[in-house]
Amino acid sequence: MEFFLVTLLNSLSYGLLLFMLSSGLTLIFSMMGVLNFAHASFYMLGAYFAYQTGLHIGFWPALFLSPVIVGVLGAATERFGLRTVHKFGHVAELLFTFGLAYVIEEVVHLLWGRAPVDYRIPAELDFTLFTLYTTQYPAYRGFMMLVSVGMLLVLYLVLTRTRIGLVIQASLSHPEMVESLGHNVPRVFMLVFAGGTALAGLAGVIGGNAFITEPGMATAVGSIVFVVVVFGGMGSLGGAFLASLIIGALQTFSVALDYSMLDVLARVGIQIAPTSLWHGFWSITISQTAPVLPYLLMVLMLIVRPRGLMGTREG
Amino acid sequence: MHFGKICRGLFGLLAMLHLGGAAIAADSIKIGFLDPLSGPFANVGEHGAREALLAIEGVNAAGGVLGGSKFELATFDTKSSPQEALISLKQMTDQGIRFFFMGNGSNVAIALSDAVSKHNARNPDQTILFLNYGAVDPSLTNDKCSFWHFRFDADTDMKMQALTNYMAQQKGIKKVYLINQDYSFGQAVTKAARAMLAAKRPDIEIVGDDLHPLGKVKDFAPYVAKIKSSGADSIITGNWGNDLALLVKAGKEAGLQADYYTYYTGAAGAVTAFGEAGAGHVKQVTTWHSNIGGKTAGDHNAGYRARYPDVKDDLYYSSIRESVNALALAIEKARSEDPAKVVPMLENLKFEDDSGEIYIRADNHQLVQPLYISTLVKANGKDVKFDVEKTGLGFRTDARVEGKDTVMGTTCKFQKP
Numbered sequence: 001m002e003f004f005l006v007t008l009l010n011s012l013s014y015g016l017l018l019f020m021l022s023s024g025l026t027l028i029f030s031m032m033g034v035l036n037f038a039h040a041s042f043y044m045l046g047a048y049f050a051y052q053t054g055l056h057i058g059f060w061p062a063l064f065l066s067p068v069i070v071g072v073l074g075a076a077t078e079r080f081g082l083r084t085v086h087k088f089g090h091v092a093e094l095l096f097t098f099g100l101a102y103v104i105e106e107v108v109h110l111l112w113g114r115a116p117v118d119y120r121i122p123a124e125l126d127f128t129l130f131t132l133y134t135t136q137y138p139a140y141r142g143f144m145m146l147v148s149v150g151m152l153l154v155l156y157l158v159l160t161r162t163r164i165g166l167v168i169q170a171s172l173s174h175p176e177m178v179e180s181l182g183h184n185v186p187r188v189f190m191l192v193f194a195g196g197t198a199l200a201g202l203a204g205v206i207g208g209n210a211f212i213t214e215p216g217m218a219t220a221v222g223s224i225v226f227v228v229v230v231f232g233g234m235g236s237l238g239g240a241f242l243a244s245l246i247i248g249a250l251q252t253f254s255v256a257l258d259y260s261m262l263d264v265l266a267r268v269g270i271q272i273a274p275t276s277l278w279h280g281f282w283s284i285t286i287s288q289t290a291p292v293l294p295y296l297l298m299v300l301m302l303i304v305r306p307r308g309l310m311g312t313r314e315g
Numbered sequence: 316m317h318f319g320k321i322c323r324g325l326f327g328l329l330a331m332l333h334l335g336g337a338a339i340a341a342d343s344i345k346i347g348f349l350d351p352l353s354g355p356f357a358n359v360g361e362h363g364a365r366e367a368l369l370a371i372e373g374v375n376a377a378g379g380v381l382g383g384s385k386f387e388l389a390t391f392d393t394k395s396s397p398q399e400a401l402i403s404l405k406q407m408t409d410q411g412i413r414f415f416f417m418g419n420g421s422n423v424a425i426a427l428s429d430a431v432s433k434h435n436a437r438n439p440d441q442t443i444l445f446l447n448y449g450a451v452d453p454s455l456t457n458d459k460c461s462f463w464h465f466r467f468d469a470d471t472d473m474k475m476q477a478l479t480n481y482m483a484q485q486k487g488i489k490k491v492y493l494i495n496q497d498y499s500f501g502q503a504v505t506k507a508a509r510a511m512l513a514a515k516r517p518d519i520e521i522v523g524d525d526l527h528p529l530g531k532v533k534d535f536a537p538y539v540a541k542i543k544s545s546g547a548d549s550i551i552t553g554n555w556g557n558d559l560a561l562l563v564k565a566g567k568e569a570g571l572q573a574d575y576y577t578y579y580t581g582a583a584g585a586v587t588a589f590g591e592a593g594a595g596h597v598k599q600v601t602t603w604h605s606n607i608g609g610k611t612a613g614d615h616n617a618g619y620r621a622r623y624p625d626v627k628d629d630l631y632y633s634s635i636r637e638s639v640n641a642l643a644l645a646i647e648k649a650r651s652e653d654p655a656k657v658v659p660m661l662e663n664l665k666f667e668d669d670s671g672e673i674y675i676r677a678d679n680h681q682l683v684q685p686l687y688i689s690t691l692v693k694a695n696g697k698d699v700k701f702d703v704e705k706t707g708l709g710f711r712t713d714a715r716v717e718g719k720d721t722v723m724g725t726t727c728k729f730q731k732p
Binding site for chain 1: 355357497527531536537538540541544561
């Protein structure tokens, strides 16, 4: 029971962090049709900016400043990069973001070096929030969840209760119609791109010190975020939310499952000798396959239901 | 006309530059350093490079080798990948470098050792020599041994032998959890721990056995939850670099109460991650630590701190210093910088380091030296004089295992040239 509850909390905090990353991506993806390969790079930039500015102004101001810087960079990327490339079609846009991801990684190498930087949890949050049976739950994880849920609420209110939110929602499904009604869709695009990257930046600020801030962090989460977006269904924030939690739980819980096909076969009475050629294959446990499971899920989802869990558009 | 002149001029200039290069190479012996300098283990590789530079500067300050030739370090990034390491090796041989150090990643070391054997078979006039300071998969000195490979760290089995001998006497140990990296070294640790514990303390229960992806896990909280639920009182882990620091960090956050039996606590941020809470609960098995006693151990540690005042870490490997010193001695004895002549001099070479006289086995090219089991405790200025990473915590020796007691059988059969 203790194990289950603790792992549930862990998976929740991880899933919420995934959601912060994927919410921006899914908005950008569905509005502009751009699969932003550089999205996780903005997550990394958020962590590095927070580390750098935090050295001078402390963690709390950096928590707000860093996503703003990342958002401004995102807006500039859309205005001066993507918008120019847009007229050459989606492939050009895709290649642009693909290249951008590498450029950002190299810039990070140049500025901060190849080794991890010492970006730490602020001392104010470095304590035990509560003790569950015998396991201590760190306050910082609670803080992470709080920020994610807060962000989710703000995002929901902006999208459903404000004028710009309604325009964004309309642009998600019917961009041409919105444009013919006289709205400046390119500007909406820029805003969404800036907002999406700022959210990634915020995730970087709180994820960078919880885990580790290094030049490989973008690649590490980059592909998972795509899985979330595809699995949840493009254009659907609700789907992204659900998918984040499911994949977070899948990755966290599968670590604990030490069952292999060998156990299953043994249960039905088939024994495989350790000397057998296939013994190595059958003895792979679920916990060892944990890193692959989300991708397997994505592939299955694409076969069974291409529009994802709660997607609104086909293809 | 003019074009021809310019061409000749350029050619002349190039020839001069080339001669200049050759003139410099004549009085310096380049040594390659192949380790991860980017990616998740960049900090470990950079640390190794610092120690290698320090050791080389030591030899050079003492007058170099062969009447004044100086060692010169050239670093190459393996990115923790066997493929990348082979490219680095090619770059290195293209530059005419004949010796190299490498220490991180047994999977990388096995690939390199194999490539070196093949290269030397094809190029008997341009042989290269592999000085391994930290890749400790036993197969490197057993079934996959190479005549051109020497190991200066103790292998997994030697260390596990010492560790389990010590654990066998700790009556409090009832349940042990194994958590290791999923590649050749981590698997070797798991295998050795299972076999040796079963032989020495059959009453100890192995309550968990995890192999996690190498360098990819950023959050160990799920693993820690699993360890907690298993009720383990002790953990055996060969994890190194961030894989250890992050495991420890997650354990501490969750309030995990268990003793850690480790290989690499002294390196790369793990002591910082443990902090005060780790005092008395963390043991490591190493060939050296700064508090083993004797004058030179303290001097070596102080020397590292003086050379790199801005870096927060401390001297960790004795094997890097030993490999540089052994190489210098063997080159002197051979009166040659040709690896083919240096290898026979390294075999059975006896030399001094902080723990006394040590020697290199001829049958599998493994350095034989004492091992230390030590506990992380508060520095007290007496038997724990030096702390690690400026944490106020340092290592205190619990047991010293003499070199002769670490010697194990080998299946190695060299393909001699």
